[in-house]
Amino acid sequence: MLKEKKRALILFVIALVLCFAGSLGASLVQTGGGSINVQNYNNKPLAQVAETIAVNNIAGNKNITATFTSSTTEKMTYKVLVPKNATPENPAPAVVMMHGGLSNKDTTAPIYIELARRGFVVIAFDAMGHGKTDKGVDALTHNTMGMEAMVELAMSMPCVDETQVGVTGHSWGNNGSAAVINVINLGEENPKIKAWLCAQGTLGIYDLQPGAIDGVTFGLSVGKYDEIDATYVGSYTFTSSPIATGWIQEVYPAFDAAEVPTGIWFDAGGAHEVAEGTKFEGIGGRVLYHPANTHPGALFSKTGTATNVNFFYGAFGVPGGAAYIPSEHQIWGWFTAFLAVGLAGWFVLALAIFDLLLFTPMFKRLRGNQEALIISDQKGLPSFRNLKESVPLICMFIFLTVFSYLTMVPCTAAGSKLIPSSNFFPNAAHTSGALGYWSFVTALVSLLAIYIVSQIKMVLNRKDKSYHWKNPLDPAKLSADKLVQSALMAFTVFCAIHLVLWCIDAAFNVDFVIATIDFTTFRPVKIFVMLRYLLLCAPFYIVNAILNANTRFKDLPEWASTAIVCVGNVLGLGLLLFREYSALFATGSLLTGEACSTFTVVWSMLVPLTLSPIIARYTYKRTGNVWVGALLNSFIFIMMQVGTGQYMIEGIDITMFGL
Template sequence: MLRTCGFFLLGLALILGGSLLASRVQTDGGRVEVRDVRFAGDGGLIQSGLLYVPKTATAQDPAPAVLASHGYINTREMQSAFAIELARRGFVVLAMDMTGHGRSQGGVAENDFGGPAALRYLQGLPFVDRANIGLEGHSMGGGPILAAAVAQPDGYRSIVLEGSTPGLLGAKAPERPRNLAVVFGGYDEFAQLMWQVPKGSDVERSARLMALFGTAAPVVEGRVYGSIADGTARVLHNPPITHPWEHFSRAGVAPAVAWFQQTLDGEPAGPPAGEQVWLWKEIGTGIAFVGFAWLLLGTFEILLRTPLFAGLSRPAEPVVERRDRRWWLAFALTALVPALTFYPAMKLGQVFFPMRLFPQWIQNQLLVWALVNGLIFLVLGRFRKRKPVFVNRWLLSVAAALVTVGAGYLSLVAVEAVFQTDYRFWVLGLPTLAAEDWATLVPYVVLWTLFFLVAVRGLAADLAVRGEGFLSQVTTGKLAMSLGFLALVTIQYVTLFATGFLATPSEPLNTIVAIQFVPLLALVGAIGAWTYRRTSSYVPGALICALVIGWYVTAGTAVHWTPDFKLPQPGASRSR
């Protein structure tokens, strides 16, 4: 019994332990309450956020507050580093979901990204000091907070832009924002887009930044220009970090915390800005994510031991006898082709415009990449000399996949309800689906299934070696699926740190998206190898992978299509 349930129990233990650790950190040991909130947005939309309320904030003694926003194709949880550090210092924090993201309704940029409505909600809380509100946004998250500043010029005291710029992609912004801190990484991948300078380390010489700071000379990092009392203060921080590190590093978080401590009155005394604990929350949710993976595999293993699903259980009989030159060629193609086609296919995918059935532009692009690779591997499979024999039981496989992923989903529902955390680490994040996402998920899963049926079939046919042990097969699957993206990301960032530029400078967004595919494809490889070994079929693994990846992308990326959606003008999609 223990052998049958061992992986499942290991998964539960990791989920429980990691989530408990994350909860203790983000609540500061019980001194901060974290609430999942919904509030009225403009135009009848419902918006969402995570509200961090220190026990010291009461109606009798209201506390200063900060409205924080994540960037494009992220969710409210991405601001947890700022929220945790500010809340443990006595600030109320609302980490909002922008419209079209996470659990907020609408589409990308609708209603000024939801910023004005979020500020009104924060101001209306009885334990918030309305005269002491700060605004913080990362990347596109500058859009909602600057729009809120335009809507209420006297409704805030100070702003922090993390890897952002006023008026990004035409968004509203005050001409002279009050008490502004700019934190921009020296290796920020979006330097040209944000500040029209070649490299992030050149931001101090940006003409836009100098005009904003009211100086004709390069901006001096760390120097406060203007007056906090008059609301004209400006300061630049240019730490040696990348765009996604601006919200996931001490160097990115500390300047924001320090600026709000300087510019907002009445906060209780707290630790210095450089003393941070948020990383332990990420470690906790990262452990829980690993537990989620083990829970999936453990659930599938238990199902095979039940009378209903016993018909799936059949040890695999690979046709490959040894790792010869043909095997290594198949391994290299499996690893490299998806990485080599990633940028061209994502560019091609821009013409898969958002529509009612497929409303998420980034997911549409990813599916074009996936289907292009599916076609490539179908063609390559025609040259396969060793013909594998699979025992596919389709109905049982569908049922097993639904139960397996359903168990994983229910574990996350429980974690969010009890601990107010999810499964994540840095740019990798798996929240539950919003109510509107379920209808969106179905057509996307159909297309993901087409890709994974081809991908997992190839993994089983070409790379499973007869007589190899469990660990060897699973490791091979993980490496074959993820090694190409690991090499791609490594090349990009070694080049960036050496020269200040990505190896492909025109692809900053897709490069950041690619980071997630290293662990995700490793998970796919493990599931594919495991399920084939236990069933002699590629179908259960393909279906599980399609459900997990479809869920992951649907819940974590952005909705572009709404009834008012208009096709972009030529060239507009490239500017995103």
């Protein structure tokens, strides 16, 4: 017992070191080794943002008006990066960034890291209804998703040249960018927004009002393999499309080429080649980019990041006091690598805390004894070499793989209609509702498959007198009090590891957000939203843990049988993604274009589908039941989805009971 406790403590220390070392490394990259001041502002009421603007006006001798409606209840969360070259004596250009739907400010990390280290002041924020920003912020900021407040905050900062402020967004963030350009550039109170890079999510340009973009340096980046733009604007051949040529002709009517050259600037005077790091001196210049990116690749690729750097260098030049850094020289990869180390430590920490809790008076009853821990009884396990045991199981995995492959698109389409956004299920129907429905259906089918396979094995072995049939649901059998204890333990581990996230956020201003993989802090009220989504998603993790517990053989190592379940979880979706993206890269179109937004989300599902069997197996080996692991997986991975949120339906707010 003491040896096991010591081992758990050692694992805990190692995990904690990995978690904080990775976070520290990411923080050092984000701050440029201390040359960039980075601050997170969590849950700040709009009234406080307005007060900050007033204080900044006095400090910087400015007169920026807070045109948004002040509120003491509606709150925003944002991050401000100020490089050392930006001072009141030497104000720098600023860029305000808005993420896409189903994301938060930290998904834009590669962009804001590279812009800040080149001397630009950057503000990245959680848009309305996402992360830790209230949905009501939208109406109070003239339907700019909160971006109006952030642009005016940037303009008010003493270290910012208020006449040199640009905006950029990804996907839905471009709708926010267009909205704020309409509000501020058609208003009279403040300086105009001078530059906009519409970075993949081209439909945002149609939200612009007449005159709003006049004189604005305007960049348009359309990823060649962008799933969304491929469906709506034909991104594969966009440079030769009427949309692209017409967009250039708006500023240069004499343009008559069949294709718009990329990276070339246009204004009323014609085409101009601008060396990177040199400010484009024309008025209302336009430049088109066509990187070989997918939709998420706009935020998580060297080409997507380089596009942002190249554009804002062209819009504003190299900020005073900063050195020119070529766009291809990027360090955000190190930031991501450190985050990956920290995230790995975070998951190990969950298992270490679970181990330690088993030694506490409250949870020690969950420790399996020799009878309960059938995992340790190798004699009772079947042989993988016995085809009567292994073949039915392999056939079941093949069936479930085909099922996932065939049903993801139709199930998510049906789920978005059958489970619409509501006060009870407030997340976007086309993601949380859709994926929740697919998870629930998959759980039911998997449970049925487990039962059928157990019956088939019993029939195949009916002549073997030594064969003893085992109920596949045995690992889920538990007394009511132990079930409550298991749920409490899973929730305790969940709270403990998220407390660590809060500490990391406070100490290092980073979250474990890598591309579309999102483990971050959240408002406590979202726990109640998570509990409601358990109704849809938890059955999948419970059934998957049962399947995991039944996929064991005496002549197959534990890691191998766990790997079988991991591969079985992701293979169907992997094949689906391979089919769709092979077509996209070859022809410029997805085979199922109407599901384009679904495919961008499915990538992030591969993480929980891969990790959940590992967590389930680890906890099962120590308790002899599936519930702690199944519920822990449910809490962690449902909050991964719910935490960022998307509440864009009028009248839907976050409430404790969803009433």
